[in-house]
Amino acid sequence: MSRPKIITLPNSHLRNKSAKVHVIDESVIELVNNMQEATLEWEDSREHEVGVALAAVQLDNLVRVVVVRNNFDDKSDRTFQVFINPEITKLEGEIEKDYEGCLSIKDIYGKVPRHTKVRIKALNLDGKEVKVKAEGFLARVLQHEIDHINGIVFVDHIKNKQDAFYTLTPAGKLEPLNYEKEIKSSRILW
Ligand code: NI
Numbered sequence: 001m002s003r004p005k006i007i008t009l010p011n012s013h014l015r016n017k018s019a020k021v022h023v024i025d026e027s028v029i030e031l032v033n034n035m036q037e038a039t040l041e042w043e044d045s046r047e048h049e050v051g052v053a054l055a056a057v058q059l060d061n062l063v064r065v066v067v068v069r070n071n072f073d074d075k076s077d078r079t080f081q082v083f084i085n086p087e088i089t090k091l092e093g094e095i096e097k098d099y100e101g102c103l104s105i106k107d108i109y110g111k112v113p114r115h116t117k118v119r120i121k122a123l124n125l126d127g128k129e130v131k132v133k134a135e136g137f138l139a140r141v142l143q144h145e146i147d148h149i150n151g152i153v154f155v156d157h158i159k160n161k162q163d164a165f166y167t168l169t170p171a172g173k174l175e176p177l178n179y180e181k182e183i184k185s186s187r188i189l190w
Contacts, residue, residue, distance in 0.1 A: 003034050004059040006042060008104045009153065010188050011060075018055070018062040018149040021084050024127050028065065028084070031056055032125065035067045036080050042103050043075070048172030050075060051103060053141050055148035058104050066122075066145040072137060083130070086122035086146055093117035093135065099166065099174060100144060100154045108189070109166040109174055110158050114140045155189050 007013060021028060035054045043051035052072055056065040064085045071077035093116035100112045118139040121131045134142055144154055158164040162179040169175050177183060 003037060004061065006038055006054075006058050006103050007060045008106055009155075011104075013060055013062065014057060014104055014148075014153055015151045016057070016062055017151045018057050018064045021063050021065060021123075024084060024123070024125060028063075029125065031059070031061055031063070031065060032067060032082050034059060035065070036078075039067065039069075039080075039103070040078055048168060049101065053145050054103060055145050057148055057151075064149045066149065068138075068141055068145065072141075082125050083120070083122035083145075084124070084127075086120050086142070086149070088118055088143070088146055089121050089131075090119040091115040091117075091143075092119070093139075097164075098140060100140065101168075102144070102154055105153060105155060105189070107167050108155070108177070109168060110154055111161075111164045111166070112140075112144075112154050112157050114143050118142055120146070159190070 038059060039051040039054045053068040056063050066083040066086055067080040070079045070081055095113045096116050097111045097113045099109050101109045116139060117135045119133050120142055121129060124130050165177040165183045166174040167177050
């Protein structure tokens, strides 16, 4: 069987809510493996980007499963942490804007406001409850992924912001996009 592919906007499934996992069976384990492989394959196909995390909806499987890279700074660490049914239990800290991208939104980056600290709870693959207290980039990634399982993509947070959209140049630099021309009436994003 061929592995599922990452879906991208304008696929409307990305704006649907994912369902809770009730039993962690073989199908969930296979899904998690596929998610990890798809993320690494995506990363391997790009020079300047890192595949940091993925939600199951991005493989068009609408269940509440998220995988997050264990090490954001070292690409040679290809291991992940798995979160089943993750929930935010507390949003803390300041709200900070920083760049975000998404494997399901081609070539567009955004400056998205997020809380700097977050607490989440979830199940691991063994069905045990795990709690994570995160800050900085990990806090941002967890908010982004939990948005995915609720049918929200990062561009939805900055929909009306004229100066929040960027693209990556072939040299790997972020460059502002023209909001009126390239974002406002995009048939891909909205
Ligand atoms: Ni994403």
